[in-house]
Amino acid sequence: MKMKKFAALAAATVMSVSALAAASAFGVFATTDAGTNNIVIKDSDTNRVYKAYQIFDQTTAINTISWGNGINGDALLSNLKTSGLNTYMSQFDSAESAADVVKIISDADHWTKEDTAKFAKAAAGCILNDNAVTATEANGEYTINVPNAGYYLVVDATENNGVDKANSALILNVSGTTDVTPKRTKPTLTKQIKHNEYNTWGDVGDNAIGDDVEFKITTTIPSDVSAYDKYTYTVRDQLSEGFTFNDNLTYKYYDADGQEITSVTVDPNKTVGDDSSTTDYKESFFVTFDIKELVKNYPTVAKIETYYSAKLNENAKVAVTAHDSVNNNPNTAYLTYSNNPQDTTGKEKGETPKVTVYDWTFSLVGKKVDEKDEPLAGAKFQLQDRNGAALKLVDISDGENKNVFRLAIGNEAGAIDTIITDATGEFTIKGIDDKTTYKLVETEAPAQYNRADSYEFEFSTSYYPANKLLSIKMLDGTASGTSGSTVKVINQKGGSLPTTGGIGTQIFYGVGGAIVLGAGVLLIVKKRAKND
Incomplete structure (x- = not known):
């Protein structure tokens, strides 16, 4: 030649x-x-x-x-x-x-x-x-x-x-x-959490204990995988102990222009496995996609969105004060993928960086005192929603932490709706959402004290970055709210008339009768003296 x-x-x-x-x-x-x-x-x-x-x-x-x-x-x-x-x-x-x-x-x-x-x-x-x-x-x-x-x-x-x-x-x-x-062609992964008050996706959310928290994982598909005999990738998700996976997965496939091709809800028992590769998280799962087969079925597919939810549970970490970068609930995802066209098995060797989002929940600290700032026992409180319905609570006190409660999850056994203060006058309610209106209502005051007015509030928070609580304050109708998450409820002694039929009314009648009788005796004595 x-x-x-x-x-x-x-x-x-x-x-x-x-x-x-x-x-x-x-x-x-x-x-x-x-x-x-x-x-x-x-x-x-x-x-x-x-x-x-x-x-x-x-x-x-x-x-x-x-x-x-x-x-x-x-x-x-x-x-x-x-x-x-x-x-x-x-x-x-x-x-x-x-x-x-x-x-x-x-x-x-x-x-x-x-x-x-x-x-x-x-x-x-x-x-x-x-x-x-x-x-x-x-x-x-x-x-x-x-x-x-x-x-x-x-x-x-x-x-x-x-x-x-x-x-x-x-x-x-x-x-x-x-x-x-x-x-070179490789996929990417991003993860987001839904902020329930704003209905937007981002890297930070906040919820009440018992809420179902929504997550979205977005993975791209390499532009051309024809060089591979087999191409798979696996979405790996890791939930911290504050979450319980709800076993619900929905996949949405999109083309390069962002147009949805189809949405599929798949039985998780057939498509999801426990990820035994990690011991750092209480629950984790993985979903494996055969990309060659997916492209065959949907030739224009360019992106997959994986949706699921997890319940914020009783193990959730709860923030009290800012600055705090510890008491949050992380959720991490990453992708392993085929990265060597020479490997005919399509073995997954590539690994994307791990992406973590954070969910927060908060504590209300109550202090019951008299007008001299001394603690009061025997006051009864309810935490109510904005419509006046009492929220169910679970007592989670232990030997070191007294008078500590959290929001109940569903119809949890042993839940109560009323807190009674002890000699310290303090109590804590964990698992409260922000941007949600609550009312702390004193349903019964200690003996000889008047009930305090209901305290209506909502938490306002800021984060930077997503794993750091930068500020927290209580919006309570004042011009700028109250910094922190502690409310002091003050009782005043006396100051109101007793109710009809009570022991106080009988005493009132008895004293009045004595005064009238005394006046009569005095009048008689004066008349006799005059006559004499």
Whole structure:
């Protein structure tokens, strides 16, 4: 074969692989000038490993092509005849030499970009690692100085296990010094929590204990996974002990323009597994997607949104004062994904950074005192919603923490609706939402004291960043509210008339009768004195 014939082969392969773009795990390169045999890869990503293998040699004779020193030619011939290429590839059955193979793959009228990808994979299984030429890195470029002109297979041999990177698929580019740009394709993941008061998605939320908290995980699909025999990725979600997973998952598929393709609710017992890879979280789950199959069913799919909810439970951490970066309830998600087109199993080695969102809940601290700021026992309180309905509470006091309650979850056994203060006059109610109106109502005052007015309030909070409570105050009708989460309820002694029929009324009548009787006696005495 003459040089121009070899150049035609290169040009034909350029067309097919260029159209293929990132779909192939390998780029097949031809060099025709023995004096300038560099292959230069433009890549700013550091510490990558690129290797070149000579598949066909064009230096031994100008009119012949032989197997290069980077390939086991006999093995490649066998591989091409059994590797499952398309029906046109049956012509490989009669191929006996490198020249025969070149004749087939240079037939631009029949050879396709898909054939190029398959040929590259077939060749990759027959390379001779001892004869690889490894690139050197400098100034955002990787230079492979190949010793001889010829046809080369360039492999991205970087080890990307457990990191958010994928191996490259390279585009064919033919020239004396071949400049190529790697094409790497990998997915992304973001996670959000719904802020229930504003109905918006973000990285922070706040709820009452017992609320169902909504989460959304968004994952993108690589633009082209045709280079992979199998491509899977797994959404891995980790819930802290303050959440109980509700076993409800909905998936929404979107195209590149953001248009919803379909929405599917799937039985979690068949699609969700416990993630045993972590011990840091009480509950965790994973969902695995077969991306090749998904793209087959929905060719335009570009993004998946995974929705679920979890209940804020009795183990939730509760904030009291700012600044606080400890008493929050994190929820973390990340993605593991196929990242090496050379791995025919589609094993997941890539891993996105973990994304964490935070949910907050709060405490109300009550202090019952008299007008001298002394604590009062025997006062009865209810925490009511804005409509006056008493909220159910559970006593969670222990040996060190007395008079501590939290909001009940559903129809929880042992729940109460009234708190009675002890000699300390203090009590705490945990698990309160912000931007929600509550009323602290004294339903009965201690003996000889008047009931205090109801205290209506809502918490107002701010965060920066999402895992740090920057401020908390109680909006209670005053101009700027009250800083913190503590309310002091003051009782005054006396000051109101006793009710009719009570013991106080009988005393009142008795004293009045004595006064009248005394006046009568005094009048009689005065009359007698006058007569005398």
